Amino acid sequence: MTKYYSEDQIQAVIEANDIVEVASGYMTLKRAGNSYKGKCPFHNEKTASFTVSREKQLYHCFGCGVGGNVITFIMEMEKLPFVDALKFLAARVNMVLPETKNEQEDHQAYEKKKRLYELHRQAANYYYKVLKTNRSAQEYLQKRMISHEIIREFGLGYATEEWSSLTDFLNGKGFTRDELLDSGLTLVSENKRYYDRFRSRIMFPIVNPRGQIVGFGGRLMTTEQNGPKYLNSPETSIFSKSYELYNLNHCKNFMEDGRLFIVEGYMDVISLYEKGIKNTVAALGTAFTPFHSKILERYASEVVIAFDGDNAGKSATEKAMNILKKSNLNVKILSLPANEDPDSFVQKNGQKGFYEVVSKALTIVEYELELLKRNNDLSQTDGKLHYGQEAIKILKQLETSVEIDYYSKMVARETGINQEVIRREVIRSKTKAPGNDSLVFNISHDDGLGQKIPKAYRKAQELAVRYCLRAEEMIDEFPMDFLTERFYKELLQAVLEKRQAGMKVEINQLMAHFDDSEEVKRIVAFMMNDEEVSRLDYQDALEIMKRFYNKAQLEGLSEQIKRESANGNDDAVARLTNQFIEIKKMMKENGRH
Incomplete structure (x- = not known):
């Protein structure tokens, strides 16, 4: 999530764009009670399960699980990053988002970029019209098997060999010399002569995902011509080669x-x-x-x-x-x-x-093993051994035992080394990796290191969190240690911080705490779920969580006692055993009640 715009500025854009009106521009919505329903634009379905709430200013699909606010909707529909989606919505309601703390400077920067976009649009039109009248450029593209439809769809053009034809054209359209220089399409010599950057080249307009032309690429048609084969626009206030990708506007x-x-x-x-x-x-x-x-x-x-x-x-x-x-x-x-x-x-x-x-495309591991094979003579024993040792380092990056088993078999075939030896070495090297020495059982985080969390425990946590989002005062004394997912902890912590600061908890501001789209979807799913969770349901959920938490603590302590006992650490065994007995005693007392 960007830190460039304040929560107030983001909230202002959200409030200015009614989600029902925005969504209706992309799909047909019909009123259903207090909400609106339609067929989900993010997956194929026969029955409408996509719900938009004007009251909550949220959307959620009960079929595929997508959900969010008006910004995430535009991010998904227009395939835009957060800031661009925010700007898209701001422009929709004629809002100017600040770039600096000076309102006048903000407006000037906005107008400057607006002029640059228009300048590039005019330049693309010019290059396109020149191509239509230039026989050599047309013949080159025909030779490259590029059809008229593709020329039109990609807006291909041609820059003539004349020194300042584009510069003169844009000057005639009212663009100043400073604007031409800022665009990078015009250069100036030491004797103050203004000339075109691109000459005698096939021109490829570079279009961002929002459909705006931000730069150009130019290609020479023959090897006899002077200059680099490809030439691109320089970095400008609207174009960066490190961010843009050619054809992303179509590809999405x-x-x-x-x-x-x-x-x-x-x-x-x-x-x-x-x-x-x-x-x-x-x-x-x-x-x-x-x-x-x-x-x-x-x-x-x-x-x-x-x-x-x-x-x-x-x-x-x-x-x-x-x-x-x-x-x-x-x-x-x-x-x-x-x-x-x-x-x-x-x-x-x-x-x-x-x-x-x-x-027949290779996975990363297959490709790396292929490169390794090229650099080792597998007809020689030392080549096989070196290949095997280096292959184990590559296999360390694998996450699952299935992958390790599959690729271990592959390396075994190449080297003649026993598959189990390779597999054992991979697993041993993974456990010795930096940072793994301190891995201990920890029920407070469901990160795959502890035991598998029972379904009843997961369901109880979900009910408890949903109840707390509607009865925020319950979070003040909520037993956070009972939660196995970082997401739940961070969600309730974010609400708690707002409460402690005396602030009203806004759903859009709450969502802003989470970068992960899946986590945002879960928040929306909670807020859009109208199924009631009663106080009694909440108390039952806490009891279930407490029981599983204590059971997990006992299992963790039991493992630690075994480990310390094997190491001959009697003091640690005694301390851990006392903790084990205290938890058992407490569980027994709770069982009586």
């Missing part, structure tokens, strides 16, 4: 299966798009960045890296892979022949041929 609409392809160049994107592979993006003349990774997480569940097959492409693949492995995305790597890129490959083999190669 073709994500039915959650998969997205990452390629290196504009022509790769366009050729794949022409062949019906529309869920493709490219970085813009820069290395793939962590910011790109974060952006892709908003749109996809799986990404396939499809870079060029040459050495430069392989190097770029490894760099992108190392960034993406830290994300929540499922990552695969496509291996193309050394002399091919996605553009040339799909032109020769078509959509079917491309998808055949995609079906």
Whole structure:
């Protein structure tokens, strides 16, 4: 969640945009009691289960579980990050969000960006019209198998070889020299001569997810021309190569299966798009960045890296892979022949041929093991041993025993080393990893380190938290230690802090404490659930939680007693045994009552 705008500013935008009116612009809603219902826009359904509450200013789908406020709705529908969704809604009601603490400066900055967007729109129109009259540019695109439909859809254009044709055109449209220089489309020489940055190039408008043109990429048509093959707009107040991805504005609409392809160049994107592979993006003349990774997480569940097959492409693949492995995305790597890129490959083999190669794409672990195999001679004993030792380091990154078992078998086949030996070494190396020495049983966090939480315990916690959200005064003395999920603790703690500060607890401000979209959905689900939780239900839930909590404490103490006893630590055994007896005694007393 951004810290750039205050809670009051965010709340003002939310209050100015009625969620029923906003949602109605994307779907048909019908009144149902105090709420409105429609078919969920986020999953296919026959019966309407998507509910929008004007009173609560929230939405929730009882089918797929999505939910949130007007900002999260726009984030999902328009595929925008939080700040852009906020600005989208602000513009909808003619609000100007502050960029500084000076209102006049804010307005000037807003108008300056507005002019830059318009300048780029006019420039794109100019380049497009020039292309339509330039035979050599048209012939080049025809030779590259790019149709008129694609030219129109991507707004491709052409920059002539004249020194200042675009500059003169934009001047004629009323843009000042300072604005032209700020855009990066015009440069100035030492003798104060103003000239075009892009000349004799096919032009690719770069469009952000909101549909605004923010920059350009220009490509030379022949190797005989002087200058770099590709040239991009410089960094400006509306454009950063580290954040933007080419074709994301189209791609976000073709994500039915959650998969997205990452390629290196504009022509790769366009050729794949022409062949019906529309869920493709490219970085813009820069290395793939962590910011790109974060952006892709908003749109996809799986990404396939499809870079060029040459050495430069392989190097770029490894760099992108190392960034993406830290994300929540499922990552695969496509291996193309050394002399091919996605553009040339799909032109020769078509959509079917491309998808055949995609079906053989490697996981990150498979790809890393493949690289390791290339660097070791597996026909020699020392090569096998070195490969096995290094492979174990790679397998340490695996999360589940199923994955460890699968890849251990793969390494065993390559080396002849017993699979169980490899598997045991992987698990041992994971437990010796830094930070794992202090792992102890802890019922207060359901993080996979303690025992499995019984269903009754989970249900009791949910009921108790739902009751507390409606009867906030109960949180003051709520036994937080009984909660096994960090989410529940953080949620009630956020409400408690508001109460202690004497502030009214607003649902939108409460949601602002959570970055994770799944956690936001859960809060909304709680607030939209009209099923009553009585005081008696709450008390029963507390009793269930207390019983399971004490039982878990006993099991934890029992494990610690065994461990300390094996280590010969008699003092610790005595102390832990006393704690064990006290809890048993208390549980017995409670049972009598």
